[in-house]
Amino acid sequence: MDRYTQLVNTPIGKTVAKQVGLPKPVPLKRHTPGAPVVDGRVLLGGAPGGRLAQSLAQVLADAGAEVSTPLRPDLRAAAAEAGLDAAPWTPQASVDHRYAALVFDATGITESAQLDELHAFFHPTIRKVARCGRAIVLGTPPESARKPAEAVAQRALEGFTRAIGKEIGRGATVQLVYVEPGAEDQLAGTVRFFLSPRSAFVSAQVVRIGKEGGKVPSDFDWERPLAGKVALVTGASRGIGAAIASTLARDGAHVVGLDVPALEEDLKAVAAGIGGSALALDITDADAPRAIASYLRREHRGVDVVVHNAGITRDRTLGRMDADRWNAVIAVNLSSIERITDALIEGGRKAVLNEGGRIVCVSSISGIAGNAGQTNYATSKAGVIGIVNAYAPELARRGATINAVAPGFIETQMTAKVPLAIREAGRRMSSLWQGGLPVDVAEAIAWFASPATGGVNGNVVRVCGQSLLGA
Numbered sequence: 001m002d003r004y005t006q007l008v009n010t011p012i013g014k015t016v017a018k019q020v021g022l023p024k025p026v027p028l029k030r031h032t033p034g035a036p037v038v039d040g041r042v043l044l045g046g047a048p049g050g051r052l053a054q055s056l057a058q059v060l061a062d063a064g065a066e067v068s069t070p071l072r073p074d075l076r077a078a079a080a081e082a083g084l085d086a087a088p089w090t091p092q093a094s095v096d097h098r099y100a101a102l103v104f105d106a107t108g109i110t111e112s113a114q115l116d117e118l119h120a121f122f123h124p125t126i127r128k129v130a131r132c133g134r135a136i137v138l139g140t141p142p143e144s145a146r147k148p149a150e151a152v153a154q155r156a157l158e159g160f161t162r163a164i165g166k167e168i169g170r171g172a173t174v175q176l177v178y179v180e181p182g183a184e185d186q187l188a189g190t191v192r193f194f195l196s197p198r199s200a201f202v203s204a205q206v207v208r209i210g211k212e213g214g215k216v217p218s219d220f221d222w223e224r225p226l227a228g229k230v231a232l233v234t235g236a237s238r239g240i241g242a243a244i245a246s247t248l249a250r251d252g253a254h255v256v257g258l259d260v261p262a263l264e265e266d267l268k269a270v271a272a273g274i275g276g277s278a279l280a281l282d283i284t285d286a287d288a289p290r291a292i293a294s295y296l297r298r299e300h301r302g303v304d305v306v307v308h309n310a311g312i313t314r315d316r317t318l319g320r321m322d323a324d325r326w327n328a329v330i331a332v333n334l335s336s337i338e339r340i341t342d343a344l345i346e347g348g349r350k351a352v353l354n355e356g357g358r359i360v361c362v363s364s365i366s367g368i369a370g371n372a373g374q375t376n377y378a379t380s381k382a383g384v385i386g387i388v389n390a391y392a393p394e395l396a397r398r399g400a401t402i403n404a405v406a407p408g409f410i411e412t413q414m415t416a417k418v419p420l421a422i423r424e425a426g427r428r429m430s431s432l433w434q435g436g437l438p439v440d441v442a443e444a445i446a447w448f449a450s451p452a453t454g455g456v457n458g459n460v461v462r463v464c465g466q467s468l469l470g471a
């Protein structure tokens with residue numbers, strides 16, 4: 001049996017195979033510089049007693065969005081206070097409208113019976129979401145709930161958003177954002193990202209915003225959030241790494257691209273194209289962490305953003321895998337990230353990573369779901385999630401963050417080498433029915449890297465179009 005046949009005979013595969021080829025994937029809208037955060041009307045709703053309506057209304061007002069709200073006095077008052085001229089919404093009115101986004105504050109839901117608020121809001125509106133539209137539900141992290149009943153109801157939101165992600169169709173995406181009490185003024189960076197076309201290939205994710213981040217200044221430049229910052233991107237000569245380098249440069253950063261000496265010419269070309277610099281070395285060299293740290297200190301007096309993107313695959317089923325394949329993958333994808341991170345954060349206040357720094361790792365859905373033929377790779381990429389979890393508290397103490405993206409099927413040289421049938425299955429097995437582009441991973445990294453997302457720490461976000469693998 002070939003690998004594709006194996007795949008379609010797994011329980012998930014069977015369901016998918018039935019559907020493969022039927023719905024037409026919608027071309028996804030992506031960000032163009034200067035475009036509005038959200039193009040079209042946003043419906044802002046919430047369960048009574050929620051604590052986020054005011055800050056959500058402010059984020060929407062600052063983003064220049066056209067907004068409607070239900071006729072509830074608290075929601076109308078929140079919109080008015082944010083300076084929004086919000087149109088009144090009733091379930092009947094939604095017959096005529098298409099919504100670019102549905103935003104729902106679910107923090108008022110404190111017991112399971114109140115989950116009917118989700119039904120009341122989304123039932124009349126979910127089929128009114130525009131092409132490539134957005135749905136965002138905001139809740140309280142279950143671990144921060146005051147009572148078990150609230151924790152249960154808040155935990156239930158995750159099943160809801162993951163299920164509507166599978167129903168919504170037409171290139172639209174759905175997210176759940178848990179906001180810790182005290183982090184109400186830190187929504188802007190994350191809500192703007194999820195509303196905008198920057199998050200085109202991110203769906204059915206759960207993000208936590210903690211209260212450590214600090215308020216975003218009112219004169220924050222959303223077009224160039226990384227102006228004056230220095231970013232290191234490993235594996236920057238091609239593929240996803242090149243897209244990360246140019247996206248961070250677009251956002252204003254000076255990018256130091258790093259890649260192996262064999263690809264120095266390609267690396268220099270990428271760096272020249274974005275006004276950045278090139279650092280050719282192998283991250284597995286014993287001396288690499290020290291060399292990187294002293295380069296960044298000498299040339300830039302430190303670094304603000306570190307993206308651990310370099311990675312390799314050496315696929316074989318475990319019984320056929322020699323130790324070299326195993327060791328090479330663990331060394332590049334996992335151990336070198338730990339060693340380099342340690343070198344950049346050692347020395348307390350004198351560390352190479354500047355205060356408020358951002359570390360972003362690149363994991364993979366293989367590290368979440370596991371994948372046949374990739375025991376080494378899945379181990380390394382699950383270990384990357386371990387790095388995020390283990391380092392997050394220490395980084396929070398320095399006002400810094402560490403997070404990871406876990407890409408699904410992304411169109412690169414790596415995936416172009418995959419045999420056609422498996423490649424086609426990889427593309428289609430997601431709620432968006434297509435592969436993502438390197439820029440989709442880059443945009444998620446830019447969101448983590450932004451000074452506006454200091455409360456987003458210790459998160460792992462899949463950039464996979466809600467891939468059915470391990471979803």
Ligand SMILES: NC(=O)c1ccc[n+]([C@@H]2O[C@H](COP(=O)([O-])OP(=O)(O)OC[C@H]3O[C@@H](n4cnc5c(N)ncnc54)[C@H](O)[C@@H]3O)[C@@H](O)[C@H]2O)c1
Pocket residue numbers: 234235236237238239240241258259260263281282283284309310311312332362363364365406407408409410411412413414415
């Ligand atoms: N393409 C996908 O669908 C996909 C999916 C999930 C995760 N990822 C991850 O995204 C990252 C980028 O993947 P890509 O598809 O762009 O791959 P790629 O092979 O095109 O690029 C990886 C880059 O890393 C560099 N690199 C490898 N070993 C290095 C070393 N020892 N020192 C310095 N640089 C080194 C390579 O030279 C290359 O330029 C990887 O971590 C990969 O595991 C990719």
